Amino acid sequence: MLEIGKAIVSFDVLEEHFLCDLTKCKGACCVEGDSGAPLTNEEAVKLEKIYPIVEEYMTPEGKAVIAHQGSSMVDSDGDTVTPLVNNRECAYTFKDKRGIVKCAIEKAFFDGKIDFRKPVSCHLFPIRITEYKRFDAVNYQELKICKPGRVCGIGQKLPLYHFLKEPLIRKYGEKWYEQLEYAAKEKPWQQISE
Incomplete structure (x- = not known):
């Protein structure tokens, strides 16, 4: 997990790929x-x-x-x-x-x-945010109905956090998103485990 401001972000948000494929999921x-x-x-x-x-x-x-x-x-x-x-x-x-x-x-x-x-919950999907008193838990919700989106995202090499850039900025702001993007590129959690 990565802490940015009041949000605790799951690494899946940074590492998974996603792009909605409405022709296959039909808006499920x-x-x-x-x-x-x-x-x-x-x-x-x-x-x-x-x-x-x-x-x-x-x-x-x-x-x-x-x-x-x-x-x-x-x-x-x-x-x-x-x-x-x-x-x-x-x-x-x-x-x-x-x-x-x-x-x-x-x-x-x-x-x-x-x-x-x-x-905003719809705009952010398949990211789900659970708000607690002291922090927000920002998680990727992997669902069977979204398999076409995962396949399409991998094919297009589009990270989930890029696909959802607009709603993430809508929720947390530009500076927050810049920190998320920096963390995604630098991957500090991988450096700690090495």
Whole structure:
């Protein structure tokens, strides 16, 4: 583990390769899982505010879930998350012409209708951050559904931390990311073990 600021970063974040291959996974990360996407309190408030704009991109099923449960909810673990349709896909999803599950929030953002791209937990996936009182644990979550992303990342020689540069900067800032990048190049943990 590597400590940068208040974050404890798993070496996997620096050593693994990754590049989403939506043609193969079909956006499974928006469908699989035991709960909705984790949200900060600020993100939950933001989703409620932008929902009238985002809903035009959503499926009728997603709109019905939000009409019933609200734009966010608290799951069985006590975490604020996005609601799910039939305990599966995120309510904020839709399928494109190729059958790939995509994010309605992100679509509204790319169409210039809102200034919020999507929840940071989604933007960072497959990195998961667990926030504790004194530090954040930053880990790579290796899932079977993301095997195409690992294969594609290895083929393109794209490290996970490079693939997720934008959301890591969004979460921790430019200077933090520069320190992460420096550590990835210098690999001080390997020098200690030699």
